[in-house]
Amino acid sequence: MFICAGERETFEFAKPMGIGLIDMSINLTKLCMENPPPFLFFVGSAGSYGRHKIFDIVESKTASNIENGFFNAKAYTPIDNMVSTSDNISDETVVNSSNYITTDENLSPYYLKNHIGLENMEYFAVIKVAQHFNIPVAGAFIVTNYCNANAHKDFIDNHNEAMARLTVYIQN
Numbered sequence: 277m278f279i280c281a282g283e284r285e286t287f288e289f290a291k292p293m294g295i296g297l298i299d300m301s302i303n304l305t306k307l308c309m310e311n312p313p314p315f316l317f318f319v320g321s322a323g324s325y326g327r328h329k330i331f332d333i334v335e336s337k338t339a340s341n342i343e344n345g346f347f348n349a350k351a352y353t354p355i356d357n358m359v360s361t362s363d364n365i366s367d368e369t370v371v372n373s374s375n376y377i378t379t380d381e382n383l384s385p386y387y388l389k390n391h392i393g394l395e396n397m398e399y400f401a402v403i404k405v406a407q408h409f410n411i412p413v414a415g416a417f418i419v420t421n422y423c424n425a426n427a428h429k430d431f432i433d434n435h436n437e438a439m440a441r442l443t444v445y446i447q448n
Contacts, residue, residue: 277313318415322394337362373400381424
């Protein structure tokens, strides 16, 4: 089953589940309880910390949930903040999820140092829910912006073309 965030990011072939970690968790859990799919494939946009270029399409089976405060020791978490369904995590592009979009490009090296290449608001929740229900999961992301001060403007400017390219990629 193909799923997506929804609202701005909808696809004819994907069921919208909600934007951000919370809405995605609630709606995907409900779906999995009522009618568990044999496989979940998330499609959506992503911001790049610099390794991937605009309109690159990246597949991943690994996500993290790291907030910017983690890197300057102003935050910590007792949860396991990285999840994966990959047999070889070292080959994976880790997709970080937060309910906030990173706009400080000075933080990008910290993410890259931790092998985190992309930012998408929902993917960590997707993998966590899929793991809970023992459902295989993967995702494909198209880069719409860099994680910098222009993140929102670039996301808006590149969004329509990105969704068209991602649709063609999935259909092929």
